[in-house]
Structures are given as structure tokens and as C-alpha cells.
Amino acid sequence: DTEVTQTPKHLVMGMTNKKSLKCEQHMGHRAMYWYKQKAKKPPELMFVYSYEKLSINESVPSRFSPECPNSSLLNLHLHALQPEDSALYLCASSWGGGANEKLFFGSGTQLSVL
Amino acid sequence: KNEVEQSPQNLTAQEGEFITINCSYSVGISALHWLQQHPGGGIVSLFMLSSGKKKHGRLIATINIQEKHSSLHITASHPRDSAVYICAVGGGDSNYQLIWGAGTKLIIKP
Numbered sequence: 001d002t003e004v005t006q007t008p009k010h011l012v013m014g015m016t017n018k019k020s021l022k023c024e025q026h027m028g029h030r031a032m033y034w035y036k037q038k039a040k041k042p043p044e045l046m047f048v049y050s051y052e053k054l055s056i057n058e059s060v061p062s063r064f065s066p067e068c069p070n071s072s073l074l075n076l077h078l079h080a081l082q083p084e085d086s087a088l089y090l091c092a093s094s095w096g097g098g099a100n101e102k103l104f105f106g107s108g109t110q111l112s113v114l
Numbered sequence: 115k116n117e118v119e120q121s122p123q124n125l126t127a128q129e130g131e132f133i134t135i136n137c138s139y140s141v142g143i144s145a146l147h148w149l150q151q152h153p154g155g156g157i158v159s160l161f162m163l164s165s166g167k168k169k170h171g172r173l174i175a176t177i178n179i180q181e182k183h184s185s186l187h188i189t190a191s192h193p194r195d196s197a198v199y200i201c202a203v204g205g206g207d208s209n210y211q212l213i214w215g216a217g218t219k220l221i222i223k224p
Contacts, residue, residue, distance in 0.1 A: 004156075006156075031210075033210075040217075041216075042200060042202070042214030042215065042216060042217060043157070043214065045210070045211055045212070048210045050210075055210065056210050056211070090156060090157065092157075097210055098204075098210065099144065099145060099204020099210060099212055100144040100162070100164070100204055100205055101162075102147075102159050102162050103147070103149075103157075103159050104159065105156045105157040105158065105159070106156055107155050107156035108155065108156050110154070
């Protein structure tokens with residue numbers, strides 16, 4: 001199984017809503033990532049978990065809250081988002097973390113904030 | 115000047131043509147990645163290389179460390195190759211952060 005599964009594929013939420021994005025992999029990878037991608041732009045790294053510990057938080061607003069319940073699961077909790085947060089949110093994983101490792105990406109969650 | 119530059123930004127070709135996409139970078143790296151993204155979708159890692167050349171099916175990636183340049187070639191291109199191809203480099207200041215190119219949008223016409 002070389003898949004990274006993300007749910008939901010699409011999400012529309014109001015600025016007062018609370019929602020969560022989910023990501024799952026069963027490749028035994030110990031590093032998991034959240035990226036944000038705006039249209040026609042490259043992905044921007046948001047968070048990295050390595051061995052279930054938050055290793056990187058790229059100055060992301062607190063309305064985005066990551067959680068790594070175990071080595072296979074990664075969540076992104078969303079609260080009080082702004083319309084400018086509308087984007088494609090991509091989850092990825094790699095063996096242990098590091099920029100010289102192959103990344104495996106999910107198909108993304110297309111988020112629209114109204 | 116961006117640290118990772120790709121050319122061309124857009125490329126339209128006929129089915130069967132040989133395709134070359136270029137990537138130049140200005141930072142020290144430990145690895146260079148070529149990735150593919152279809153419209154509305156996730157990203158697939160095609161190659162990760164730190165030297166020489168790699169081949170997978172109709173795709174070939176090369177890197178010249180001295181010249182800080184990499185190329186992605188597609189032989190016998192097919193409409194299903196239509197996608198955005200992205201070059202990204204890693205191994206600079208951050209252990210996890212990749213520096214991404216802006217991508218090359220490739221359209222292969224039947």
C-alpha cells in the first residue's frame with residue numbers, strides 16, 4: 001500500500017465553523033506533512049510531524065491546529081478560518097523526515113471558506 | 115531572483131514529441147525532486163536525485179551538480195502526460211523544507 005488517503009476531498013465551511021481534515025498512511029512512514037497550495041502556486045509547508053512530534057510549524061496562524069494521534073494518522077483542525085484560507089490542503093509522508101527523502105502525497109482537500 | 119528557476123513556464127507540444135523541462139538552482143542541495151501534478155489533484159513524486167541520471171519508463175531525469183542544473187525529459191509524449199511538472203530542491207538550511215520551482219505546465223495535444 002503506497003497510498004496517502006485524505007478526507008474529505010472537498011470542504012465548504014463558514015468562518016465560524018469548526019472542521020477537521022484527515023490524512024492516513026500505512027507505509028510505516030514516520031514523517032507526515034501538511035502543505036497549503038493556492039491556485040497556480042507551488043505548495044507551502046505548514047507543519048511537519050516526525051516520529052509523532054511536531055518538528056516544524058512554519059508560522060501558521062493558530063486557527064490551524066495539527067494533531068498526530070499515531071504514526072499513521074494526521075489531522076488538521078480548522079476553526080474561525082478566513083476566506084483567504086481557501087486553498088488545496090495536501091498531506092504528505094516520508095520515511096523519517098528530511099528534504100532528501102521521497103515524498104508521498106495525498107490527493108488533497110479542496111477547501112472553500114465562505 | 116528565485117532560488118529555483120524552471121523553464122519554460124508553459125509548453126504545448128504534439129503527441130509523440132520529445133519534451134525537455136529545465137530547472138536551475140542557486141543554493142547548495144542534497145537532493146533534487148521532480149514532481150507531477152494533474153489538474154485538481156495530488157502530487158506524484160517522479161524522481162529524487164543527487165547525481166547523474168535516472169530513468170523510469172518514458173521519463174528521464176538528469177542533474178549536473180557543478181552547473182546546478184537539472185532536466186526532465188519525456189520521450190514519445192502522450193496526452194496523459196499533460197500536467198504541471200515541478201522541480202524542488204532540498205538540503206539547504208532546513209532539514210524538511212523544500213524550495214519549490216514555479217512549475218511548468220505541459221499540454222500534449224493528440
